[in-house]
Amino acid sequence: MQKIRVGVVFGGKSVEHEISIVSALQAMAALNQEKYSVTPIYISKDGIWYTGEKLTDIEAYRKLPELLAACQKIVPAINSDERQYYIPKQGMFAKWLQEQIDIMLPIFHGSHGEDGCMQGVFELMNIPYAGPGVLGAAVGMDKIMMKAVLKDAGLPMVPYVWFTGFRWTEEQNAVIGEIERELGYPVIVKPANLGSSIGIGKAANREELVDAIELAVSFSSRIVVEKMVEHLREINCSVLGDVEYAEASVCEEPVAAKDILTYADKYMKDSSGKTGDSKGMASLSRQIPAPISEDLTKRIQDYAKKTFIALDGSGVSRIDFLLNGDSEEVFVNEINTIPGSLSFYLWQATGKDFGQLLDKLIELALKRNREKNRLTYSYDGNILAGGNFGGLKGCKK
Ligand SMILES: Nc1ncnc2c1ncn2[C@@H]1O[C@H](COP(=O)(O)OP(=O)(O)O)[C@@H](O)[C@H]1O
Numbered sequence: 558m559q560k561i562r563v564g565v566v567f568g569g570k571s572v573e574h575e576i577s578i579v580s581a582l583q584a585m586a587a588l589n590q591e592k593y594s595v596t597p598i599y600i601s602k603d604g605i606w607y608t609g610e611k612l613t614d615i616e617a618y619r620k621l622p623e624l625l626a627a628c629q630k631i632v633p634a635i636n637s638d639e640r641q642y643y644i645p646k647q648g649m650f651a652k653w654l655q656e657q658i659d660i661m662l663p664i665f666h667g668s669h670g671e672d673g674c675m676q677g678v679f680e681l682m683n684i685p686y687a688g689p690g691v692l693g694a695a696v697g698m699d700k701i702m703m704k705a706v707l708k709d710a711g712l713p714m715v716p717y718v719w720f721t722g723f724r725w726t727e728e729q730n731a732v733i734g735e736i737e738r739e740l741g742y743p744v745i746v747k748p749a750n751l752g753s754s755i756g757i758g759k760a761a762n763r764e765e766l767v768d769a770i771e772l773a774v775s776f777s778s779r780i781v782v783e784k785m786v787e788h789l790r791e792i793n794c795s796v797l798g799d800v801e802y803a804e805a806s807v808c809e810e811p812v813a814a815k816d817i818l819t820y821a822d823k824y825m826k827d828s829s830g831k832t833g834d835s836k837g838m839a840s841l842s843r844q845i846p847a848p849i850s851e852d853l854t855k856r857i858q859d860y861a862k863k864t865f866i867a868l869d870g871s872g873v874s875r876i877d878f879l880l881n882g883d884s885e886e887v888f889v890n891e892i893n894t895i896p897g898s899l900s901f902y903l904w905q906a907t908g909k910d911f912g913q914l915l916d917k918l919i920e921l922a923l924k925r926n927r928e929k930n931r932l933t934y935s936y937d938g939n940i941l942a943g944g945n946f947g948g949l950k951g952c953k954k
């Protein structure tokens with residue numbers, strides 16, 4: 558049987574570039590070699606696409622210029638149904654080389670990869686791809702859009718206020734007044750469309766609020782300010798499937814060194830807990846399953862599935878919750894539509910190993926593409942062939 562040719566696409570123009578490399582290399586190592594032939598496709602921070610065997614070696618990324626010199630630049634063929642990429646010709650008489658891919662497995666975190674941009678490229682190519690579609694990815698990436706949808710779906714959200722960077726410069730006092738009236742202190746200030754805690758700050762008074770907003774607007778033109786959850790515990794739950802059938806994993810409780818999980822907490826710890834080697838989300842200190850009651854676990858799993866479906870989820874997502882450890886009030890914080898390490902460690906604890914998780918993602922991607930191609934996009938036949946153009950006759954000059 559011919560193997561399915563899987564393109565694992567990762568890197569990209571995102572503050573979470575390095576984390577994406579780690580997640581992608583973990584996934585490539587776990588893909589079943591009997592079923593799949595894997596092509597690594599790396600997108601550099603300046604947006605150039607590369608392929609090459611060395612891209613599966615984490616050590617090679619220490620010397621990036623040397624690694625890229627040993628790889629080939631490629632361009633995706635966005636003509637529908639070609640399902641290939643081209644290797645540009647080298648030298649005058651050489652030809653462009655074409656390489657076929659059957660399915661794309663995008664493993665990006667953050668902008669350009671998890672926000673719908675890459676998904677749009679794959680839609681144009683009409684190639685099956687794993688994970689969220691354009692809509693789910695885009696809405697899930699923007700905290701303001703995401704909150705509006707989840708509130709509408711009746712899910713429990715922390716009270717919040719949002720505004721644009723433009724409005725902040727135009728009417729700072731009105732914005733501060735609104736925050737103080739609606740939320741009071743303390744609050745958490747976030748850029749609406751980043752991740753990994755970048756640009757996030759806490760404010761307990763007006764002065765700190767202004768500082769935190771100034772920081773956030775340097776990262777994004779869309780800002781959200783939330784009431785701070787007291788006695789905070791964080792609980793995460795992964796969901797796998799699509800809007801027709803989705804299952805929830807066991808829950809985890811990540812353990813933070815400080816009160817806000819920082820970028821370093823999340824990604825820079827080695828197994829001894831020292832900051833240093835980057836091993837991705839899987840190395841964060843965490844408790845699995847989360848030490849919470851069965852009742853609360855069920856409630857969180859139910860909210861996680863509803864969140865996934867409301868946001869047009871597909872593939873594997875991780876939904877993060879904020880829990881008031883005192884009152885047991887729980888709020889949906891956010892969805893990660895392409896979570897760090899693809900949340901494989903949560904599925905492992907639920908009874909599916911990483912290879913089986915990837916099989917499922919590929920199966921879901923093929924199913925969605927089949928269904929998409931069954932829908933009617935246009936009528937055969939050319940209306941323009943029929944001929945009565947009325948007043949449009951003068952088009953030709
Ligand atoms: N409303 C809140 N109350 C208390 N802590 C919060 C709140 N929102 C976020 N945090 C803390 O900040 C961290 C990062 O926020 P989050 O919304 O998850 O942003 P990111 O997309 O960068 O991961 C959370 O993991 C949590 O520790």
Ligand SMILES: [Mg+2]
Binds near residue numbers: 753891
């Ligand atoms: Mg988060």
